[in-house]
Amino acid sequence: MGYLVLARKWRPQSFEDMTGQEHVVRTLANAIAQDRVAHAYLFCGPRGVGKTTAARLLAKALNCVNGPTATPCGKCAPCVEITAGTSVDVAEIDGASNNGVENVREIRENAKYLPQRDRNKIYIIDEVHMLSGAAFNALLKTLEEPPPHVKFIFATTEPHKLPDTILSRCQRHNFRRIPAARMLERLKQIAAAEKAALSDTALALIVRQAEGGMRDALSLLDQVLSAAGPGASDEAVAEALGAIDRTVVQGFAEGLVHRDPAALLRLVEDSHVKGVDLKRLAEEVALQLRHVLVTLATGAAPEELADAEQQAVRKLAAEADGAQLARLFDVVHGAVWDVGRAAQPRLALEMALLKAVQLAPAASIPELIARVEKLAGAGGLEPARKAAGAPGGRSAPAPFRV
Numbered sequence: 001m002g003y004l005v006l007a008r009k010w011r012p013q014s015f016e017d018m019t020g021q022e023h024v025v026r027t028l029a030n031a032i033a034q035d036r037v038a039h040a041y042l043f044c045g046p047r048g049v050g051k052t053t054a055a056r057l058l059a060k061a062l063n064c065v066n067g068p069t070a071t072p073c074g075k076c077a078p079c080v081e082i083t084a085g086t087s088v089d090v091a092e093i094d095g096a097s098n099n100g101v102e103n104v105r106e107i108r109e110n111a112k113y114l115p116q117r118d119r120n121k122i123y124i125i126d127e128v129h130m131l132s133g134a135a136f137n138a139l140l141k142t143l144e145e146p147p148p149h150v151k152f153i154f155a156t157t158e159p160h161k162l163p164d165t166i167l168s169r170c171q172r173h174n175f176r177r178i179p180a181a182r183m184l185e186r187l188k189q190i191a192a193a194e195k196a197a198l199s200d201t202a203l204a205l206i207v208r209q210a211e212g213g214m215r216d217a218l219s220l221l222d223q224v225l226s227a228a229g230p231g232a233s234d235e236a237v238a239e240a241l242g243a244i245d246r247t248v249v250q251g252f253a254e255g256l257v258h259r260d261p262a263a264l265l266r267l268v269e270d271s272h273v274k275g276v277d278l279k280r281l282a283e284e285v286a287l288q289l290r291h292v293l294v295t296l297a298t299g300a301a302p303e304e305l306a307d308a309e310q311q312a313v314r315k316l317a318a319e320a321d322g323a324q325l326a327r328l329f330d331v332v333h334g335a336v337w338d339v340g341r342a343a344q345p346r347l348a349l350e351m352a353l354l355k356a357v358q359l360a361p362a363a364s365i366p367e368l369i370a371r372v373e374k375l376a377g378a379g380g381l382e383p384a385r386k387a388a389g390a391p392g393g394r395s396a397p398a399p400f401r402v
């Protein structure tokens with residue numbers, strides 16, 4: 001057998017294996033156990049989060065020789081054929097290329113007859129929102145009162161394009177983007193089984209780029225393994241993904257919190273030389289500051305970060321204070337747009353970072369007030385004012401070269 005891409009090789013073969021869609025899986029399993037299976041389902045959600053996979057699993061659950069069961073055997077003829085997409089009683093139809101009224105008429109005609117071998121005749125229609133208006137109309141009647149052996153499973157990324165008449169005749173399930181922590185868990189498991197020694201940091205980088213889509217995550221993992229090999233370093237993985245090295249991003253966050261302009265300028269220089277997209281870099285730095293602020297506010301580092309990163313973020317959170325972080329975030333986040341459209345992005349980024357370093361208050365507001373009060377109590381209000389105004393002051397501009 002030829003090479004099978006990871007997304008296909010690792011298509012979940014049981015409801016249990018479906019990551020991050022427990023709310024859907026539970027309902028389906030209960031319906032099967034209680035013999036309350038609807039005759040038409042609509043699976044909605046973004047790309048690559050398990051809609052087609054769940055449709056096939058449901059088909060297996062209904063037609064397995066041991067079924068209907070929430071735990072289809074995977075070994076009997078119906079199970080094997082549904083997995084391979086060759087079952088005579090389960091039709092997988094691409095709504096985009098079979099969107100005409102004649103296609104639906106064919107389904108309607110066909111649905112009248114009993115299944116050839118298995119318990120149910122199941123129609124899985126992908127991208128169902130692509131059907132024409134006439135096709136939807138032709139479908140309505142069958143959908144309202146289908147023969148008892150017929151089940152429909154529709155999948156779509158764009159449910160808002162479906163007519164209400166169709167929506168109201170289906171049991172709808174919303175699939176969600178897969179939470180980062182869950183996706184990381186699944187990727188770890190798959191990477192280990194594939195004998196790929198990628199660090200958690202590298203896998204977390206993939207998770208970040210996949211934005212909740214498991215198919216995208218697995219395609220990226222494929223891409224990394226073929227570009228950088230199974231023992232790839234974090235840097236090689238970042239390069240293969242066209243991503244920005246996490247240690248560099250963390251370096252920026254540290255430089256900002258520690259108010260270290262020299263280190264920041266050095267990092268900009270390095271990134272510039274390496275050809276890093278500076279707008280994306282600014283976005284990543286803003287996001288990293290957000291992570292530090294969240295850690296400070298909630299006492300826990302975001303779960304989607306790799307362990308090493310969580311540790312670095314926690315350390316930084318302990319060294320910073322909320323007011324400072326919020327201001328740093330404002331400046332860096334505000335700079336993203338400027339950097340993106342500047343004739344000289346590097347210059348724009350440097351200026352923003354230097355500004356951020358200068359603006360950041362040396363202490364939190366309550367701390368400053370306490371200091372002012374203490375000084376006022378000692379009768380030295382004048383210097384106290386100066387102290388409170390000093391951080392943004394012009395007294396000592398940091399020297400820098402462009």
Ligand SMILES: Nc1ncnc2c1ncn2[C@@H]1O[C@H](COP(=O)(O)OP(=O)(O)OP(=O)(O)O)[C@@H](O)[C@H]1O
Pocket residue numbers: 006007008009010011012017018019020021045046047048049050051052053054155156157178186214215216218
């Ligand atoms: N919830 C999930 N748990 C585990 N793996 C998943 C999940 N969702 C998707 N995958 C992986 O992604 C692949 C594609 O999933 P699937 O075809 O079910 O997505 P889809 O939601 O139908 O996407 P599309 O809208 O593009 O048709 C699967 O083969 C599987 O490897």
Ligand SMILES: [Mg+2]
Pocket residue numbers: 051052053126155
């Ligand atoms: Mg699909």
Ligand SMILES: [Zn+2]
Pocket residue numbers: 063064065066072073074075076077078079080
């Ligand atoms: Zn079976």
